[in-house]
Amino acid sequence: MTAASAGVDDLSHTPDKTSTTVAMDFGRISLDTDLTLFLFGTPGQQRFWFMWDDLVRGALGAVILADTRRLEDTFQALDYFERQYRLPFVVAVNEFDPEAAYSADELRDALDLTPDVPVVYCDARDRRSVVKVLVTLVKHGMALEARQRNRQLVN
Numbered sequence: 001m002t003a004a005s006a007g008v009d010d011l012s013h014t015p016d017k018t019s020t021t022v023a024m025d026f027g028r029i030s031l032d033t034d035l036t037l038f039l040f041g042t043p044g045q046q047r048f049w050f051m052w053d054d055l056v057r058g059a060l061g062a063v064i065l066a067d068t069r070r071l072e073d074t075f076q077a078l079d080y081f082e083r084q085y086r087l088p089f090v091v092a093v094n095e096f097d098p099e100a101a102y103s104a105d106e107l108r109d110a111l112d113l114t115p116d117v118p119v120v121y122c123d124a125r126d127r128r129s130v131v132k133v134l135v136t137l138v139k140h141g142m143a144l145e146a147r148q149r150n151r152q153l154v155n
Contacts, residue, residue: 024051029134037134044073052080061141062089063133065124068102071110078111088141090118092133116144 025041040055042048044065056062062081066074074091081089093107102110104119113119120136122129 023048024055029131031131031135031138035138037138039134044077046076049076049080056081056085056087059087061137062087063137064089064091066091066093066107066111067096068093068107069096071107074111078113088137088144090120090133090137090140092120092122092124094124095121 023043025039027039027041028036029039030036042051042055062077064074064077064081078089078091081087091107091111091113093102095101104121107113107119108115108117118136118140120133122133124130
């Protein structure tokens with residue numbers, strides 16, 4: 001955390017937070033011999049939104065990382081991917097506090113998600129957990145594309 005974020009970012013729900021993504025994270029993961037995902041992570045604060053338009057070009061999908069301690073911070077990202085870009089996405093619920101767990105149905109209702117949007121629980125610090133989220137995103141995107149192709153064939 002930097003002094004520059006003091007008074008700008010609301011840390012009332014995360015008082016023990018000591019680090020954050022400053023501008024952008026980048027990663028690459030191979031899910032199969034012919035399937036490599038390039039990953040771009042951005043902070044969710046509004047002052048970083050200018051990057052989203054560039055990063056979303058060519059994207060096959062998005063992961064919206066939700067923190068149940070600050071669920072209201074999720075709405076802007078949901079709106080962006082659901083309405084503005086109509087990009088397949090999954091909601092990954094970062095489980096920091098297992099005692100404050102909510103069911104997928106409760107979260108779906110609170111976030112006003114359609115039934116087809118996957119809600120996945122994860123620990124963003126654990127590689128296996130993150131891979132599970134990414135596999136869910138790829139499968140979701142492939143299923144949406146297949147449905148769209150089938151609709152085109154019928155029409």
